[in-house]
Amino acid sequence: MIIAIASGKGGTGKTLVATNLAAVIPGATYADCDAEEPNGHLFLAPRIDKKEDVFIKTPLIDQDRCTGCGECARQCQFNALAVVKGKVLFFSELCHACGVCSAVCPEGAIKERPHVLGKVRTGTFSDNKSFVDGSLAIGQLRSAEVIKQVVDTVKDSEFVILDAPPGTSCSAVAAVSKADACLLVTEPTPFGLHDLRLARDMLTRLRVPCAVLINRADIGDEEVERYCKDQGIPVLACIPFDRRIAAFYAEGKLIVDEQAKWRDIFSNLARKLSDIENYSLPDFVESEEKVLDQASVSSESAARVSALSSFPVLSGKGGTGKTMLTACLTAAWQNKVAADADVDAANLGILLEGEITEEMPFSSGLQAEIDSQLCTGCGTCVDACHFSAIEIKEGEAYVQELFCEGCGLCQIVCPAEPNAVTLRRPRSGGITIKETPYGDVVSAELFPGAEASGRLVTQVRKIAERISTRNGAGNILIDGSPGIGCPVNAALTGTHGVLLVAEPSISSLHDLKRILKLLDFFSLKRWVVINKYDLSLKLTGEIEGFCTDQNVPVLGRIPFDRTITESITRAQIPSMDSCCNQAGLLREITGRVLAEFEKEKR
Incomplete structure (x- = not known):
């Protein structure tokens, strides 16, 4: 069990x-x-x-056999391949290891190798x-x-x-x-x-x-x-x-x-x-799913990326107080647009009341659908799928939607005439723009199980840049996802520095070390604020010592205080809540953080 x-x-x-x-x-x-x-x-x-x-299997291109025809790049749904001057370029960070490129190469020039x-x-x-x-x-x-x-x-x-x-x-x-x-x-x-x-x-x-x-x-x-x-x-x-x-x-x-x-x-x-x-299992009610055409999901992606400064607030683990501190920064910083890039659990907007001025759908990509009338139940698609997203039941293939990555390999290999597989573009999330007393806030939410959280973070950032360019704000404040995965990487584009929120626990110290290794790839300036520091003065000292060794300034300590949590429970920004005992300290720390960020920009 x-x-x-x-x-x-x-x-x-x-x-x-x-x-x-x-x-x-x-x-x-x-x-x-x-x-x-x-x-x-x-x-x-x-x-x-x-x-x-x-391991996953990623493409290895035999340049001697490759003719530069571009079929692999045309069929790749994730833009992991490009052909430049007859040579195929491979972008490993975009690859989903789906196997489409090796399946469609007419010269057999692409093999799969372990990564x-x-x-x-x-x-x-x-x-x-x-x-x-x-x-x-x-x-x-x-x-x-x-x-x-x-x-x-x-x-x-x-x-x-x-x-x-x-x-x-x-x-x-x-x-x-x-x-x-x-x-x-x-x-x-x-x-x-x-x-x-x-x-x-x-x-x-x-x-x-x-x-x-x-x-x-x-x-x-x-x-x-x-x-x-x-x-x-x-x-x-x-x-x-x-x-x-x-x-x-x-x-x-x-x-x-x-x-x-x-x-x-x-x-x-x-x-x-x-x-x-x-346990309980509520009845599943199929929601009305909007299928988007290509034009409706690509308009925002064409938004011009301007020369703006973005400032992500991150944490190696959840629950350190990242969103709380981001809300305090939002209230203190005048010249900015806020963006909630924690698309799995977008909570910044709960603390920032305001009027929704615009809503737009988001699609993470394609999804396979099999026509039961055309499917012969041969199982070719089942054997080909790298994600185990297709099963045979009662002689017919069907797609498990939460596992499908929309690569299209099943459609390529389907032998039925006419082809039993179609690719559709379902809505997989949404983006909201809200006007608040503290400026515009862009937030997004990914539907449960949806793929491409990094792609949605990129869209959120681009829309925030568009708004900032329009109103002359000049800065993007980003409430990032915890962890070190795809959405965090997407939030780091165009940044001048990163604020990391930690707490005095062995798990937070462990995760702080991991996220600093990630930031080393980007050579970004970073600062740390320690929340709930008095839970363990010993571990707070260890975090501060580690930060000193890594040349990472610690800009403030916030005590463990029930009134901070009570402010959040009432959907109030703690630094602006007269009932919060630490409101003054939070305003002091956010002022120090913003001063350091402005100094780094210069």
Whole structure:
């Protein structure tokens, strides 16, 4: 049995729940699928016995056989190939490893070769329980392939606690799609409720039953519980807002080892998890899906990129306070347009009330559709698909939409006459422009399971640039995604510097090191702000020491303060909220950050 522990957003306590459950369940296997920032090992301290590279197949072009005809570039849906002066150029960062180019090359000049994407580690932790985790290599973008190998490694285990990536994108789908049930970890805030809805929709489409655990349950309102009741989703446990839990987590300690009452609570939760009757599977209602033509999705991509300064706010892991600090910067900075590039969980707009002035659809690409009247059930498309997105049922092929990447290989190889496969362009998200008291805000949301979050981030950035050019703002403030994957890389284009938000925990320090390695590729100036610094003065000192060694200035410390969370619960910007004890400090820190950014621009 595989139980996925997931969340619509980062920082809800997903890994805290997953690792403590794995610790109390006899014979459990723990699988860490959060491949961009795997942190389970920091708490379970496994003995690693084996490491294996994860490969994808990318094209190798034999220039002696290549005639420069350009057929490979014409057929590539992802613009990973181009022909210049008769020579084929390959852009590995854009390649989806779909195999189309090698299939269509008339000269047989393209072969597929293995390319290392990341690695999977296996080992054991307490009482000889099995441990598996996957990690995406720095600079790589496709974490879903690493996740699939982790899931494949544990599929035959008796009872698996699977720590899934946050959000609802393709990486989350890859993790939870094979689960027997899913426990969604959320919090009673506007952010938590918004992202819980998205995660529940993803699970409904995947036909995975779910239940909910509410973390920090006593700090917000009753909207999350009311939503769960209305939707028939069981709430299996509530964890209170407790500074001691945060402190134990920061130091890499399992709370079930620190206090007997928490071992009892998690042991009781574990018993509930093993009974499928404690989950619900809401009826799937097919929403009206708008199919877009090419013109309707390409107009914004043609927007002129002007010489503007963009300033991303990033974090290696979710829940560090990235969006909170971005909202404070939005309120303090006059000469800017804000862009929410955390497209899996776009929450900046919740704190920035205003009027929506424009909405536009977004398509991440094509999707295959098979005509059952024309399909012969031969299975050629099933064998060819690199993503296992096509299955044969009752003699007919059908496409699993959440796994299809729209490469078109199935259409190319289909032997039916006429061809049984068509490629359509469905809507996969949307972009919103909002006018607020603090200026224009561009935000976007990717539909659950949709591909190309990086492409959507690029569109958000281009629209923000267009607005900034029009109104003379000159700067783009970006609330970026956590992690090191595709959307983060897309947010870094055209930047003059990056603000990183960390917290004094071993997981945050681990992830800070990984994201700094990514930024080394771009040679960008970076600064750090430490949130909740007083949870562990020892770890705060370690982060500051590490930053000093890396020549990364630390521009401020924010204490652990309940009133900051209460401001967010009321959808208020903490630095502008008179009820927030740290409002003055937050204004001081944001002023210091903006002064450093302006200095770097000069």
